[in-house]
Amino acid sequence: MMRIIVVGAGGRMGRNLVRAIAGEGLELAGATERPGSDLLGRDAGELAGIGSLDVPIIDELQQCPQADVLIDFTLPESSLAHARFAAGSGMRMVVGTTGFTAPQLHDFKSILSENAVVMAANFSIGVNLTLGLIRRAAEVLDESYDAEIIEAHHKAKVDAPSGTALAMGRAVAEGRAVDFNEQAVYTRHGHTGQRENGSIGFSVIRAGDIVGEHTTMFAAAGERVEIRHVATDRMTFANGAVRAAKWLQHQSSGFYDMCHVLDMQ
Ligand code: NAD
Numbered sequence: 001m002m003r004i005i006v007v008g009a010g011g012r013m014g015r016n017l018v019r020a021i022a023g024e025g026l027e028l029a030g031a032t033e034r035p036g037s038d039l040l041g042r043d044a045g046e047l048a049g050i051g052s053l054d055v056p057i058i059d060e061l062q063q064c065p066q067a068d069v070l071i072d073f074t075l076p077e078s079s080l081a082h083a084r085f086a087a088g089s090g091m092r093m094v095v096g097t098t099g100f101t102a103p104q105l106h107d108f109k110s111i112l113s114e115n116a117v118v119m120a121a122n123f124s125i126g127v128n129l130t131l132g133l134i135r136r137a138a139e140v141l142d143e144s145y146d147a148e149i150i151e152a153h154h155k156a157k158v159d160a161p162s163g164t165a166l167a168m169g170r171a172v173a174e175g176r177a178v179d180f181n182e183q184a185v186y187t188r189h190g191h192t193g194q195r196e197n198g199s200i201g202f203s204v205i206r207a208g209d210i211v212g213e214h215t216t217m218f219a220a221a222g223e224r225v226e227i228r229h230v231a232t233d234r235m236t237f238a239n240g241a242v243r244a245a246k247w248l249q250h251q252s253s254g255f256y257d258m259c260h261v262l263d264m265q
Helices: 012-023 076-089 102-111 125-140 163-176 235-248
Strands: 003-007 027-032 069-072 092-095 116-119 146-153 200-206 212-220 223-231 254-256
Touching: 003 012, 012 027, 012 235, 069 076, 069 235, 076 092, 076 102, 092 235, 116 235, 125 163, 125 212, 125 223, 125 235, 146 163, 163 200, 163 212
Parallel strands: 003 027, 003 069, 069 092, 092 116, 116 254, 146 200
Antiparallel strands: 146 212, 212 223
């Protein structure tokens, strides 16, 4: 049976991941939290609301029993440390952490250059389908259509725009065959002047307990196309991550995303 370690097991996603692993009948080999967390010593299953799994949450990844895959939805700095561990042990890794800076992402990929890794800003099947639809729409709806991405998340989210919103922006740029970094506009405040033709704008809402909502809008004189995805339950991401872990078991080293897992390239 496949054995999985969940780092950040006490977090919003961590608890859902523990539930998804148990729901698939897979084995939770270990569970960690950050040093100093008041969740250390608690049972990961009990914390996830599914009863004891006899897996106490610890703060030393090195102390976890041997496993096939490490699933990480934490923070960029923590994911870098976890990547060093996975590189040393040859463990496969599924990574959902968002908010990496470009240098962090570069380091992350070079640390894991010999490992098999699935990394995605969003593990839901619906979002990955949506990315394909946006790419296709942007091929047809050229720069005469203003592309804007609006995202909303709960107030505890620490990075903005969301990794999914950025992935949607990149999908627009790919569909139009333009450089995403040159077209992205992240802030508008004060006397901004008129909208630059071809730019890809981002708007961010942080409020309450919103799980994740994304709209990509293509607006021109006389019409508007909106492609929208709404996540209502984090289990959609957790189930996608566990699906990725199962898929990864049969892959050789390489950096993959959810499109590979879902065979949607
Ligand atoms: P959260 O703050 O609820 O959970 C993160 C957990 O990681 C916390 O419990 C924290 O204590 C723990 N942690 C931090 N450093 C650690 C360390 N060194 N070792 C072990 N545990 C550590 O956050 P969340 O809402 O669960 O989101 C986590 C990340 O996942 C964010 O980057 C978020 O954007 C991302 N996310 C991705 C997807 C996706 O589909 N890719 C979906 C939802 C969230």
